Amino acid sequence: MIKTSTSRSKKQVFKACTNCKYLVSRDVTKCPNCGNESFTDDWKGVILIIDPENSSVSKHLNIKKEGKYALQLGV
Ligand SMILES: [Zn+2]
Numbered sequence: 001m002i003k004t005s006t007s008r009s010k011k012q013v014f015k016a017c018t019n020c021k022y023l024v025s026r027d028v029t030k031c032p033n034c035g036n037e038s039f040t041d042d043w044k045g046v047i048l049i050i051d052p053e054n055s056s057v058s059k060h061l062n063i064k065k066e067g068k069y070a071l072q073l074g075v
Pocket of ligand 1: 022
């Protein structure tokens with residue numbers, strides 16, 4: 001199941017992994033999804049992945065871990 005919502009990138013609570021777009025809180029230094037250590041505040045939109053094993057969208061986006069992902073980076 002996938003829920004989407006829009007949100008602005010300014011003053012975000014979360015930052016987005018530049019590799020897989022996984023959203024983490026600001027104190028996280030390493031992406032729990034892909035291990036990347038590079039993040040950006042320039043992201044827009046949220047995809048909430050609840051069941052990545054059975055989601056065609058998560059396969060398309062190379063998502064293996066449930067959680068929140070940014071729709072778009074570099075806005
Ligand atoms: Zn990542």
